[in-house]
Amino acid sequence: MGTATNPGMATLSAVISESVVSRLERIHSRTASIGVIGLGYVGLPLTLLLSEAGFKVTGFDIDAAKVENLEAGRSYIHRIPQTEILRARTQGFGATCDFAKLVHQDAVIICVPTPLDEHREPDLSFIRKTAESIAPWLVEGQIIVLESTTYPGTTEEVLVPILEAGNRQGLRARRADMHAETRTFQIAFSPEREDPGNDSVARRDIPKVIGGLDPLASEMASGVYGAIFNRTVPVSSTAVAEMTKLLENIYRCVNIALVNELKILCLKMGIDIWEVINAAATKPFGFHPFYPGPGLGGHCIPIDPFYLSWKAREWDFHTRFIELAGEVNGAMPQFVVQSIAAALNRHSIALRGSRILVLGLAYKKDIDDLRESPSLTIIESLQQQGAEVSYNDPYFPTVGRGRHYNLNMTCAPLTQLHTYACIVIVTDHSDYDYKTIVQEARLVVDTRNATKGIDSPKIVRC
Ligand SMILES: NC(=O)c1ccc[n+]([C@@H]2O[C@H](COP(=O)([O-])OP(=O)(O)OC[C@H]3O[C@@H](n4cnc5c(N)ncnc54)[C@H](O)[C@@H]3O)[C@@H](O)[C@H]2O)c1
Numbered sequence: 001m002g003t004a005t006n007p008g009m010a011t012l013s014a015v016i017s018e019s020v021v022s023r024l025e026r027i028h029s030r031t032a033s034i035g036v037i038g039l040g041y042v043g044l045p046l047t048l049l050l051s052e053a054g055f056k057v058t059g060f061d062i063d064a065a066k067v068e069n070l071e072a073g074r075s076y077i078h079r080i081p082q083t084e085i086l087r088a089r090t091q092g093f094g095a096t097c098d099f100a101k102l103v104h105q106d107a108v109i110i111c112v113p114t115p116l117d118e119h120r121e122p123d124l125s126f127i128r129k130t131a132e133s134i135a136p137w138l139v140e141g142q143i144i145v146l147e148s149t150t151y152p153g154t155t156e157e158v159l160v161p162i163l164e165a166g167n168r169q170g171l172r173a174r175r176a177d178m179h180a181e182t183r184t185f186q187i188a189f190s191p192e193r194e195d196p197g198n199d200s201v202a203r204r205d206i207p208k209v210i211g212g213l214d215p216l217a218s219e220m221a222s223g224v225y226g227a228i229f230n231r232t233v234p235v236s237s238t239a240v241a242e243m244t245k246l247l248e249n250i251y252r253c254v255n256i257a258l259v260n261e262l263k264i265l266c267l268k269m270g271i272d273i274w275e276v277i278n279a280a281a282t283k284p285f286g287f288h289p290f291y292p293g294p295g296l297g298g299h300c301i302p303i304d305p306f307y308l309s310w311k312a313r314e315w316d317f318h319t320r321f322i323e324l325a326g327e328v329n330g331a332m333p334q335f336v337v338q339s340i341a342a343a344l345n346r347h348s349i350a351l352r353g354s355r356i357l358v359l360g361l362a363y364k365k366d367i368d369d370l371r372e373s374p375s376l377t378i379i380e381s382l383q384q385q386g387a388e389v390s391y392n393d394p395y396f397p398t399v400g401r402g403r404h405y406n407l408n409m410t411c412a413p414l415t416q417l418h419t420y421a422c423i424v425i426v427t428d429h430s431d432y433d434y435k436t437i438v439q440e441a442r443l444v445v446d447t448r449n450a451t452k453g454i455d456s457p458k459i460v461r462c
Contacts, residue, residue, distance in 0.1 A: 020186075027223035042147060051088040060097070121310050136168060191209055253305050340445050
């Protein structure tokens with residue numbers, strides 16, 4: 001037993017083991033080994049940041065193809081250039097499917113998916129399986145951090161029991177009131193706040209919220225994240241950190257629903273909602289602009305709020321804002337389809353048999369992620385109503401089958417636009433030349449105000 005040499009540790013009253021002291025020293029000197037589990041949109045950029053900061057980083061994933069790509073220095077995420085992977089490789093970054101290598105890590109960060117299941121209830125199977133994979137390789141003094149978005153309580157109620165039950169050495173998750181001699185590992189939750197495709201804020205400048213199960217866990221996690229973020233925001237518990245992330249996403253979801261509803265009203269009233277929002281946004285206080293669109297997409301905003309509404313049932317509590325926002329946002333793809341049908345109808349054209357080109361598959365502009373994308377629902381609905389649908393998206397040469405869709409389509413070239421009865425802008429990628437598209441098209445339905453400033457009777461904004 002010993003006490004930590006780092007000045008921050010003066011706040012910790014309990015005696016801590018030599019194993020923790022040396023891990024903390026390695027974290028603060030950036031010589032620590034860090035494992036990141038789940039090398040997707042969140043985990044891979046994180047490994048690169050940690051590697052750049054000097055840590056020895058190992059990525060863990062069950063997807064052998066991802067591991068193979070990374071080991072060969074190849075990127076599979078559009079916005080991450082190959083050069084970044086190669087640079088990390090020269091700094092010692094490696095990827096593996098072998099979880100036994102977790103024994104060498106001082107810190108382990110979990111970034112696995114947290115989707116909804118077929119009943120739209122939290123699917124924590126990825127977190128559970130990951131915990132089961134970590135448990136046999138847990139080592140005294142390690143810090144385990146969960147980053148996956150989830151309901152308050154998951155870290156303590158789901159992750160910790162699996163780790164405690166499954167490790168071979170009888171290690172316990174360290175809590176503030178624990179006997180000093182207990183052999184422990186540390187646990188924290190720290191939500192990811194990335195906004196894919198938004199480069200206006202540098203990743204370093206996004207403050208990192210950290211909730212430890214005890215002060216030592218907060219200290220260790222803050223040491224790791226402090227190396228890659230300019231500001232860490234410690235909170236008093238894992239549940240507070242979990243709830244913080246949900247509040248942020250629910251705030252977004254509810255406000256988007258509000259402008260989506262007002263958009264439909266404004267269309268009826270002949271008022272341009274985008275002009276209204278931009279005018280309101282000049283108010284220097286009390287108003288934050290949100291913009292309407294064809295519906296929510298991505299792995300976060302359409303899903304995360306329902307983690308909380310599910311958990312709230314335990315307290316017999318009905319989260320009305322979440323349900324209402326889900327209802328309004330969920331109806332937007334159908335509103336787009338109805339608007340396309342109405343626009344064609346005004347030209348005495350039926351939707352059935354019409355050739356429609358959908359621009360943009362990704363759920364938002366300039367990214368290669370189509371999870372929960374409203375484009376998929378819109379395409380399927382148009383097809384069900386007999387339209388002959390093509391799509392164009394520079395990020396997706398083909399689209400196959402996913403959790404909630406089965407399209408099997410190939411990207412159509414952006415040529416012969418006059419041969420389509422209607423072109424629907426669902427994702428406003430920056431690469432598109434909207435002026436030329438409007439010039440060549442017969443009819444354009446614009447769900448994103450991408451044709452702002454272009455004056456043409458061919459455009460229908462919805
Ligand atoms: N994508 C975003 O913009 C974003 C933003 C904030 C928070 N989040 C949250 O971060 C978490 C991860 O999201 P993502 O977008 O990176 O997901 P993702 O699907 O892109 O990546 C998850 C990775 O985890 C791997 N994986 C799954 N099960 C595993 C297991 N048992 N062991 C090891 N690896 C496993 C998958 O193979 C995949 O590579 C989610 O909870 C999500 O809600 C995502």
